[in-house]
Amino acid sequence: MMDLDSMRVAFVQEMRELLSEMEAALLDMERNGPDDERIHAVFRDAHTIKGSAGIFDLDHVVGFTHAMENALDQVRNGTLACDPDAIGLFIACCDHLQLLATGVEKRTGEGDLEPETRAKLVERLKNLSAGRKSETSALAPLEPINAKVEVLEGVSGHPVDSDAWHISLRPAPSMFSEGLDPVALLRYLTKLGTLAHVETIDDTVPMLSELKPDISHLGFEIALVTTEERNRITEAFEFLPKGSVLRLIPPHARIDAYIQLLEDLPESNARLGELLLACKALTEDELESALRMQGRSGDAREPLGQILIKEQIVPPPVVAAALDKQRKRMEQATQESRLVKVEAGKLDRLIDFVGELVIAAAAAKISARKEKARASEEAISNLSHLVESIRDSALGLRMAPVGEVFNRFPRLVRDLSRELGKTVSLEVSGAETELDKALIDKLADPLTHIVRNSLDHGIESREARIAAGKPPGGTLRFDAYHETGSIVIEVSDDGGGISRAKVLQRAIDRGLVPPNQELSSKEILDLIFEPGFSTAEQVTNLSGRGVGMDVVRKTIQGLRGEIDLVSEEGVGTTLQLRLPLTLAIIDGFLVGVKERSFVVPLDMVVECADFPTGGRADGEGRHIVALRGEALPLIHLRDLFGLDGPRPIRESIVVVEYGGHRAGLVVDRLLGEFQTVIKPLSHLFSGVRGIGGSTILGTGEVALILDVPALVQRMERLESSPTSQHLLQGASA
């Protein structure tokens, strides 16, 4: 069983997820107007948080969510208008719950933070309710979910034929006096789908002379054919009174689930068998096999919950609550298309091992080739394919949609534009583009900064926009897509663009460039990335936080990425981030210079060509070569890394491309494709540009992985000063 601490962690995590769902729904309604579905969703989220908080005796959370729930319920049944005021208040409540979640996590003062804020919010919630129609002011407190709800999925056995949900309902004996009428419930179910069959079970109904008419003795077995989601179905039973038991079996569940049902229900197996056959939940064969399997396992299959209660380990309400929680988990699992949460560290370890596996497989391949052992070579070739698949799936595990980081921006844009008195709408596309989860987490800060900049400096005030003949509301666009082994994220606005004159003037004022230096338009824009640069004429509290674009660039470069800026005055600005898909493994192209080996990331290799120097020294001086009529700048790796010695008769050029620029790497030998794990360089070498990492070859030799983007970038800069011989200082291998 989970201990309380880890359950607490799970609770905080769940709470945060629910809150972000809630916030997304609220923001959406704020933009697009009220929506029943979303109000229900927000209500459910608040309700779930309340329920879970109850388990941990977090009274302040329970009380607060209860107040929210009351107001939301009024919105839900239409007695309270779903206007911007109400939504704004609910968003503020979400914020407060976020704070409480942090409090629970850190256990500060029992997680009870800012009680005054909370009291104010509760007051506002109450005023909200009281301010409207008065007949709802005496709102009855909402019933928490009291019924026991179990979804039986089964874990073993073959799936059954039935394509209907089997619903086994045993309402509390008090249901009539609690105002529950199963007929109404069943009528509601017909809205969700087709009631294929209903069996009303009257086995325990006494004779009329002994009947107390306000006590229910009825049970129901229901077959419902529906395409609705599980939570839509359980929702129908949300207000079952305490003491009710509801068991659901999804379509095509494993037979196991029915065995459990047979065990759990009070009726005899024979009677239940009859009922299940009547409902067409099971075929006769399936029933027979279920009964056989049940007989075999005997009493050992007593449900865990009952064992716990019997042994007095856990009091019944806790178990009921835990089951309730479990049910919600399951519902959530359906929603998130069955996600499994795995600790990031475990994944990293897996990736590490897969990395070693890739190296080991490469070593085996090389040695088999050397020994010319045909059979082994073939076997290893098969093995390599498998290893490749494992590598791909292992890396896939780390992939997450970039939308995870985009999700936080609707809220940021809303808050910032309010603060600045601007109207800004946010458009997002490509949110499903995947990249390494580790990268996603690190992108949040730089992107936030970029958004702040855009809203603060980029998009103009309403008046200025109208004066410029633009629509009064600005637009911020997020876009993500894949491009040759990288992911590109673009943030663009339709604001005023960047004034090059102002940038240059500012740079001169700050002494970043001498006054008379000739700079290209691009070079001027790039000044923005220099440390300590701010073009805002009026430094606001939004972007004047001491974090400049230089920090953004450093962060992106630290992720082996690049940042690029395009801006047209009066039209807008686009920031383009280009990042590798993953940090862990690359497909490389192995090349040799003298006895050294280097790895070029394969996705940047365009082609290979001969470079016939005939061993003559004049090859050394050539920094440019014509390739199919185009000038190709060359980088001699031998010079770059200071590897002296005679040049071979034939050298080769590996043509690489990055960010639209090509360069040729001059090497001695081409050694072919090679899949490898990147071992990051230690901090000692962090200043060395041109090398992205190292790897260990199958032979045990160390090979350096070339940082092509850095090389290409250097090349570009060198075009203006071609006299530099060594691109890198102190970077000898």
Added chain:
Amino acid sequence: MRISVAMGKQGILRARLGDALTMASAVDACDRLRQVSESSERLELDLSSLQDIDTAGVQILLALRKERQAKGHLLRMVQPSQPVQDVMSILGLESLFDEVLTVSKEQTP
């Protein structure tokens, strides 16, 4: 709930249930049906005037059936009104109207 009784053919007591058989009047309805049930071994319930029935009401009819069954007394439920038919059909109890409940075969008409 109103119950009007009349003696039919073959000594069958015909009881016509009126208005509503619901939770609100359940205790009262229970008492009256007990009296009716005790007064004849052959009973026919006419449900044509019963305009409203809920699950609590259905349970009363089921309890009545239980009792008649246990005692071997005849029970027929006939001419259900539309609302009654609807409720019975949603509960999967339509067959109540087809059955003639008794253990003594010779009494079956």
